[in-house]
Amino acid sequence: MAAFYSLLAVLALIVIPWLGAGMGMGALFGIVLPYIAIIVFMVGFVLRIVDWAKSPVPFCIPTTGGQQKSLPWIENSPWDNPSDKKGVFMRMVFEVLTFRSLFRNTSVKLQQEGPKVGYSSEKSLWLFALIFHYCFLVILIRHLRFFLAPVPWAVHVTEFFDSILQIGLPVMYQTDALILLGLFFLFARRVFDGKVRYISLMQDYFPLLLILGIALTGIWMRYVVKVDVIAVKELAMGLVTLHPHLPKEAIDPSVYAHLTLVCALFIYFPFSKLMHMGGVFLSPTRVLPNMSRRAMWVNPWNDPSIKPHSYEAYEDDFREKMIEAGLPVDKQA
Amino acid sequence: MYNAKYIIPGIIFFLALIFAPVAYNMGKGAFEVKPELPKDQKDCIEDAQTMRDKHMQILNEWRNEAVRDGNRIYVNAKGQKFVKSLTNTCMSCHTDKAKFCDRCHETVGVAPYCWDCHNLTPNQKSPIPLAQNGEAGGH
Numbered sequence: 433m434a435a436f437y438s439l440l441a442v443l444a445l446i447v448i449p450w451l452g453a454g455m456g457m458g459a460l461f462g463i464v465l466p467y468i469a470i471i472v473f474m475v476g477f478v479l480r481i482v483d484w485a486k487s488p489v490p491f492c493i494p495t496t497g498g499q500q501k502s503l504p505w506i507e508n509s510p511w512d513n514p515s516d517k518k519g520v521f522m523r524m525v526f527e528v529l530t531f532r533s534l535f536r537n538t539s540v541k542l543q544q545e546g547p548k549v550g551y552s553s554e555k556s557l558w559l560f561a562l563i564f565h566y567c568f569l570v571i572l573i574r575h576l577r578f579f580l581a582p583v584p585w586a587v588h589v590t591e592f593f594d595s596i597l598q599i600g601l602p603v604m605y606q607t608d609a610l611i612l613l614g615l616f617f618l619f620a621r622r623v624f625d626g627k628v629r630y631i632s633l634m635q636d637y638f639p640l641l642l643i644l645g646i647a648l649t650g651i652w653m654r655y656v657v658k659v660d661v662i663a664v665k666e667l668a669m670g671l672v673t674l675h676p677h678l679p680k681e682a683i684d685p686s687v688y689a690h691l692t693l694v695c696a697l698f699i700y701f702p703f704s705k706l707m708h709m710g711g712v713f714l715s716p717t718r719v720l721p722n723m724s725r726r727a728m729w730v731n732p733w734n735d736p737s738i739k740p741h742s743y744e745a746y747e748d749d750f751r752e753k754m755i756e757a758g759l760p761v762d763k764q765a
Numbered sequence: 766m767y768n769a770k771y772i773i774p775g776i777i778f779f780l781a782l783i784f785a786p787v788a789y790n791m792g793k794g795a796f797e798v799k800p801e802l803p804k805d806q807k808d809c810i811e812d813a814q815t816m817r818d819k820h821m822q823i824l825n826e827w828r829n830e831a832v833r834d835g836n837r838i839y840v841n842a843k844g845q846k847f848v849k850s851l852t853n854t855c856m857s858c859h860t861d862k863a864k865f866c867d868r869c870h871e872t873v874g875v876a877p878y879c880w881d882c883h884n885l886t887p888n889q890k891s892p893i894p895l896a897q898n899g900e901a902g903g904h
Contacts, residue, residue: 474783478776485766579786581796583874591874598878601825658818661873662798669796672786681817713775732767 435623438637442645445696446689453688461688462667463676469695476702477710484714488732492724495717497536500725514721527718531565534558557621564614567607568643570594571650574605578668602658608651615644639706642697649690659684800868803858810841810854821877824851852884 449461498509510519511526526532539554573590577583595603619640622632653659664687666679701707712718723729747754747761754761766772809816811823827849830836839847848854859865862885870877 470783474780477779481772481776482766485768485772488767576786577874580789581793581872583871584789587874588876592876601821601877602875658822660817661875662817662869665873666796666798669790673790673796674787675795710775710779714772 434632434634435637435641438634438641441638442641442693445642445693446645446649449688449692450685453683453685458678458683458688461692462678462683463671465692465695466671467676469698473698473701477707480702480707481710481714484711489716489720490731490733492720492722492729493716494720494722495533496722497533500722515723515726516721520719520721524713524718528712531558531562533718534561556617560614560617560621563610564618567611567614570607571605571611571647574607578665579672581665581669600655602654604655608647608654611647612644612651615640615647619644635704639697639700639704642693642700646690646693646697649686649693653684653686653690657684657686659687798869798872800866801861801864803860806858809858810839810845810847812842824855824879827851851879856885 453461494514496513498512499507500513501508501510501515508515511522512532514520514523523532535555535558537554537557538551541550541552542548543550570590573587574594576587577591580587591605594605594607597604597606619637622628622636622640660679660681660683663679663681663683666677666681667683667687670676670679697706701709744762747763751761751763755764811819816823827839831849837849839849841847856862862880866877869875
């Protein structure tokens with residue numbers, strides 16, 4: 433049901449601007465909505481980060497993915513169980529660029545021979561997540577050709593490599609096909625894997641279907657209806673130079689559908705799990721060095737008027753009662 | 766706020782990324798694209814909207830049909846006939862690539878590979894040697 437409602441929501445976000453643009457509401461979907469979306473995105477994102485930054489971390493809780501630094505003759509894993517800032521930096525670099533923690537994903541199965549639990553490596557989530565995220569990045573960079581004039585060299589290079597197979601005209605981008613592959617896998621995993629389906633909610637399906645909708649409307653515009661790219665750039669340049677206006681030439685309604693889906697993504701972003709984009713840098717399980725045995729971790733919400741109370745002091749307070757109850761004590765009365 | 770010395774630069778970097786396109790375009794003048802249309806001709810092989818949206822598709826089909834099937838005559842929606850040739854048909858009216866093709870292509874960062882092989886004008890000599898026997902294809 434959650435997946436179905438998400439699908440309905442995304443379909444509504446396609447149909448409403450599609451019809452609306454046809455009824456002369458192009459300015460609403462092409463100008464007003466994008467500005468609202470980017471403001472909600474910026475303000476929401478920053479407030480969410482500030483909110484997290486204000487939350488105290490009571491314990492030192494890094495994920496320990498390897499041997500911690502201890503005695504000099506025990507080999508340790510400085511990236512998976514970092515003990516200093518350098519190690520944390522490397523851990524974050526690999527986490528953000530290569531999704532190292534997804535690479536460790538395992539699946540649990542009861543083995544067929546008997547009631548034995550078997551753990552096996554499960555790399556498909558890592559692979560398709562990596563494909564999806566990098567394709568999204570390349571697509572984002574490619575889209576800068578609509579927002580920058582003149583188009584910078586780096587965007588040309590990205591385009592060149594993305595369409596290097598020179599299939600068809602307009603040339604096919606490999607990332608267009610690959611992002612669909614990644615999205616379909618991530619969606620199928622939620623739908624067909626019973627364990628994942630059980631924990632999937634609407635907020636898991638909706639962003640997947642929303643991005644799928646963005647990719648499909650994009651593909652539709654480029655390869656099927658072939659929208660007027662110059663007019664689209666005129667609209668985009670108007671937005672980005674803060675002199676918004678609708679282009680003279682008519683734009684296909686699918687452009688407004690695509691744009692509205694993107695706006696929906698921007699508006700939804702700060703309130704959703706998509707905030708992992710900023711949140712990964714504020715995850716105590718990732719960004720803290722594992723120092724709990726060598727440095728004192730002070731819980732920031734400790735009441736400073738409450739002093740540390742050692743066991744010795746505790747025994748001093750209750751020694752007679754402990755002896756009476758027959759509890760062992762370090763120091764006799 | 767905890768760890769402000771990391772988080773505040775991070776937020777500034779994030780906002781800078783968002784405003785980078787605004788800053789990049791600042792002071793570059795109004796955005797305008799004006800391909801130079803031929804003065805002596807009014808109609809292209811199809812109507813303007815079709816040409817604007819589908820010219821790359823038409824050229825791709827022309828290339829495939831002419832080179833692979835030897836079919837060199839294009840019949841448009843009105844029944845008029847044209848030779849399927851970029852240089853001899855298209856560029857006999859749109860003579861200057863820099864003032865017509867490039868005006869739009871460069872604006873949106875498209876680099877078509879047509880002129881890797883094709884001549885810029887019908888008068889120019891072909892970079893590809895003509896076939897010794899049989900028909901000399903109109904490049």
